[in-house]
Structures are given as C-alpha cells and as structure tokens.
Amino acid sequence: MAQQELGQWRDLAQLREEIDQLDQQLQTLLNQRAQCAQQVAQVKTATEGEDTQFYRPEREAQVLRRIMERNTGPLSNEEMARLFREVMSACLALERPIKVAYLGPEGTFTQQAALKHFGHSAICLPMAAIDEVFREVEAGSVDYGVVPIENSTEGVISHTLDSFMDSGLQISGEVVLRIHQHLLLGENTRPDKISTIYSHASSLAQCRKWIDAHYPGVERVPMPSNAEAARKVCGEWHSAAIAGDMAAQLYGLKKHAENIEDTPDNATRFLIIGRHTTPASGEDKTSLMLSMRNQPGALYQLLEVFNRHQVDMTRIESRPSRSGAWNYVFFIDCTGHQQEPRIQTMLAELGERAAEMKVLGSYPKGVL
Known part of the structure; x- marks a missing residue:
C-alpha cells in the first residue's frame, strides 16, 4: 500500500474514533435529558395532580425555534429541529405516552x-x-x-x-x-394495462393534468383516503393508486411515477x-x-x-x-x-x- 493511501486510512480510522466518542457523549447527554424529563413529570404530578398536562404545545414550539435559531450547520435548521422533535417525543413518552x-x-x-x-x-x-x-x-x-x-x-x-x-x-x-403524490402499482398490474386509478377525490384533483396527459381514458374512482386506495390495488389487476410514500411502503407497492402533483409547491x-x-x-x-x-x-x-x-x-x-x-x-x-x-x-x-x-x-x- 502506498504511503499516501496508508495516511488516508489512518485519517479515516481517526475520524471514526472521533465519531464513536461523540456518539458516546450524545448518548450520555440524551439519557441525562431523559432523566430531567422524568423529574419534570414527578414535579408536575405532585403540584397539578390528575389534571397534569405533560405536553405543552407552546413550550415545544419555543424550544424548536431556539434550536433552529442557534443552529450553525452543516445540518439544516429543519433537519436539526426534526432530530430534536424525536428526542422530545421520546422524553415525553417517559413522562406519559401521548x-x-x-x-x-x-x-x-x-x-x-x-x-x-x-x-x-x-x-x-x-x-x-x-x-x-x-x-x-x-x-x-x-x-x-x-x-x-x-x-x-x-x-x-x-x-x-x-x-x-x-x-x-x-x-x-x-x-x-x-404533499408528494405517486402513481403506485401492485405486482399484478402492468403500466400499459391500467384501467382504473383509485385515490381520494382531493388527490385526484391535485393530479388532474398529469392523469389527463398520461392516462386520459382511465376511470378515476374516488376513495375515502389515499391509504384505502393503496390497500385496494394490492389484490387487484389493472388498477393503480395515487398516494404518498407512507402508503407505498405500508402496502408494498411500486412507484411507477413519482411527484405527479400538478403544482410543485403542493402542501x-x-x-x-x-x-x-x-x-x-x-x-x-x-x-x-x-x-x-x-x-x-x-x-x-x-x-x-x-x-x-x-x-x-x-x-x-x-x-x-x-x-x-x-x-x-x-x-x-x-x-x-x-x-x-x-x-x-x-x-x-x-x-x-x-x-x-x-x-x-x-x-x-x-x-x-
């Protein structure tokens, strides 16, 4: 192995060791935060009794805003807030699952x-x-x-x-x-054989232009929800659903076309x-x-x-x-x-x- 490659491997090993040390510090601090949350629950229960409100929307909003304000990157503000959102959720569950x-x-x-x-x-x-x-x-x-x-x-x-x-x-x-909408197919359906598209009425409307361009003659059937549409096509032939990532993963459907909503900033x-x-x-x-x-x-x-x-x-x-x-x-x-x-x-x-x-x-x- 060349001297330069050996040096790079040593640098990589050193960086990995540093990451391991940081992980250990994070784990220690997270458990300390969880212990504080448990103590907060004890104080609240002692002072407020059965009517204790463990979840405080205004308090969590203030904490998340401060996290985003003091963030220096390279993680984005939203990504950092999402990480802390999960930390706060886990700590709240120790007080009382919501x-x-x-x-x-x-x-x-x-x-x-x-x-x-x-x-x-x-x-x-x-x-x-x-x-x-x-x-x-x-x-x-x-x-x-x-x-x-x-x-x-x-x-x-x-x-x-x-x-x-x-x-x-x-x-x-x-x-x-x-909101990102996808055209989802089950294992029994070929894209060129689709005769029916299921989705919630709102989602069908959000993707109207795309459907008109790609499947103009296909029947569009409104469903109570996108998830219900995804579940329906699992066992059917020649049908597709319009739904999001969570429904696709839950029901094991393939994304034939992604982000088919007509408006890019659909929310x-x-x-x-x-x-x-x-x-x-x-x-x-x-x-x-x-x-x-x-x-x-x-x-x-x-x-x-x-x-x-x-x-x-x-x-x-x-x-x-x-x-x-x-x-x-x-x-x-x-x-x-x-x-x-x-x-x-x-x-x-x-x-x-x-x-x-x-x-x-x-x-x-x-x-x-």
Missing part, C-alpha cells in the same frame, strides 16, 4: 402529519372519519387529534370546518406537510385539536368562527375591525350556517394570541358586531 387520533387508515398524509408534529414515540390511532377524530378527543379517549384543514391547490376541507360548529374543542397547533395544512387552551408562545395564530347578522355591509364591518387594529388576517372561509337558509358562518385565521391586549380589544369589538362568535383557539405557528 395518544393522538388521526384521519385513517394507516398510511394517510394525516398520519404523516401526526408523526411530524408529535414524533414517533406518540401513540397514533386511526379513525374512519374526521368527526370521529373530534369525538375521540371530546370523550377523552385520546389527548389530541389531527385533522386536515386546507390544501394549497384544492382549498378548504369542509368536513373539518363543519365539525367545529358543534364542537367545544380548541385548536392547539398546526402543521404544514409538503396541506393540518390542525391539532385538544381540550385545553394553549398559552402564548411568542409567535401565534388565533382562529375564530363568526356568524354575521343578515344586513348590508355585514362583511365589511367585520373586515374593517381587523384593518383598524392592524391584525393580519391569514385566511377567511365561509360555510352555510345551520341557523337558516342563505346565512353563512365565517372561519378566520389571524396572527396574534387571544391573551395579547390588542387581540383582546379586537375580539371584544367583533363580539359586539357579530351575531355569534367563538374563538376556536390560539396556538403556535407551525415550526416544522
């Missing part, structure tokens, strides 16, 4: 969003419908629920908005998930729902449900309040009200927390002008 209901079945984008927000140490339970997620949280069977609220391409998820009308649950967080926003209000984290949103009196200029009077108080409205949607025909309920997201004086003043004025107002929750802006 139970989370999500729109199932297994392999949906909603499950992916739940894992992104709570980490893989959370106990995630699939539900068949959005209203079932709400019921499980309301009943106390789970700590939190994860439901989709809007897609950047196809707009609002009306079932989620409608569920808030009859629910007393609070929004405690949000998570935005970049879906999900809400975290729970039974408790969330204190301010420093960078928050507030969501409201408002019904206005049926009179001229009602919507202008509503929007004028936000403008005068210099509060940024990030989203507004309307849904038919259940109180009567041609009456509407407005769902609004704005920046700020309901504990802030200016938001309190604005809410008080909105309450005077609206026929009905409900604060759906103040919560940290999505970090990951």
Whole structure:
C-alpha cells in the first residue's frame, strides 16, 4: 500500500474514533435529558395532580425555534429541529405516552402529519372519519387529534370546518406537510394495462393534468383516503393508486411515477385539536368562527375591525350556517394570541358586531 493511501486510512480510522466518542457523549447527554424529563413529570404530578398536562404545545414550539435559531450547520435548521422533535417525543413518552387520533387508515398524509408534529414515540390511532377524530378527543379517549384543514391547490376541507360548529374543542397547533403524490402499482398490474386509478377525490384533483396527459381514458374512482386506495390495488389487476410514500411502503407497492402533483409547491395544512387552551408562545395564530347578522355591509364591518387594529388576517372561509337558509358562518385565521391586549380589544369589538362568535383557539405557528 502506498504511503499516501496508508495516511488516508489512518485519517479515516481517526475520524471514526472521533465519531464513536461523540456518539458516546450524545448518548450520555440524551439519557441525562431523559432523566430531567422524568423529574419534570414527578414535579408536575405532585403540584397539578390528575389534571397534569405533560405536553405543552407552546413550550415545544419555543424550544424548536431556539434550536433552529442557534443552529450553525452543516445540518439544516429543519433537519436539526426534526432530530430534536424525536428526542422530545421520546422524553415525553417517559413522562406519559401521548395518544393522538388521526384521519385513517394507516398510511394517510394525516398520519404523516401526526408523526411530524408529535414524533414517533406518540401513540397514533386511526379513525374512519374526521368527526370521529373530534369525538375521540371530546370523550377523552385520546389527548389530541389531527385533522386536515386546507390544501394549497384544492382549498378548504369542509368536513373539518363543519365539525367545529358543534364542537367545544380548541385548536392547539398546526402543521404544514409538503404533499408528494405517486402513481403506485401492485405486482399484478402492468403500466400499459391500467384501467382504473383509485385515490381520494382531493388527490385526484391535485393530479388532474398529469392523469389527463398520461392516462386520459382511465376511470378515476374516488376513495375515502389515499391509504384505502393503496390497500385496494394490492389484490387487484389493472388498477393503480395515487398516494404518498407512507402508503407505498405500508402496502408494498411500486412507484411507477413519482411527484405527479400538478403544482410543485403542493402542501396541506393540518390542525391539532385538544381540550385545553394553549398559552402564548411568542409567535401565534388565533382562529375564530363568526356568524354575521343578515344586513348590508355585514362583511365589511367585520373586515374593517381587523384593518383598524392592524391584525393580519391569514385566511377567511365561509360555510352555510345551520341557523337558516342563505346565512353563512365565517372561519378566520389571524396572527396574534387571544391573551395579547390588542387581540383582546379586537375580539371584544367583533363580539359586539357579530351575531355569534367563538374563538376556536390560539396556538403556535407551525415550526416544522
């Protein structure tokens, strides 16, 4: 072996030894952090009793923001935050495993969003419908629920908005998930023999142009979820599913075409729902449900309040009200927390002008 190659092998061995030492230090520090988490649980239980809240959304958002602010690389801010997200999830599980209901079945984008927000140490339970997620949280069977609220391409998820009308649950967080859609095939199907494509109606719409270009004559069949579509094609001939990576791995399907969504920045926003209000984290949103009196200029009077108080409205949607025909309920997201004086003043004025107002929750802006 040449002298230069021998030197390189020695350098490599030295680097590996350094990595081993760093791994040992990391392992020691991680266990020390876990011990602190257990002590926190003991203190909380002693002072708060049975109503102890082990998971604090505002606290975790603050920690993740600080991690991203002080990160120096070469790992990206988001990658570093994801690593700490899993550390925090594992430590929280030592205090008490958190139970989370999500729109199932297994392999949906909603499950992916739940894992992104709570980490893989959370106990995630699939539900068949959005209203079932709400019921499980309301009943106390789970700590939190994860439901989709809007897609950047196809707009609002009306079932989620409608569920808030009859629910007393609070929004405690949000998570935005970049959506990549793939055409998935089972082992019994050849690409040139596809006669049916299954997927959720929203996903079929997100990939409409791609399907028109590549499979214009193929039947498109809406399914309750992408994961259900993936499961269906496992045992069928001449069919395909449009779904994401998690569904492909779960059901052992082959990606015939990747990233077939028509819009490159296609993303879906999900809400975290729970039974408790969330204190301010420093960078928050507030969501409201408002019904206005049926009179001229009602919507202008509503929007004028936000403008005068210099509060940024990030989203507004309307849904038919259940109180009567041609009456509407407005769902609004704005920046700020309901504990802030200016938001309190604005809410008080909105309450005077609206026929009905409900604060759906103040919560940290999505970090990951």
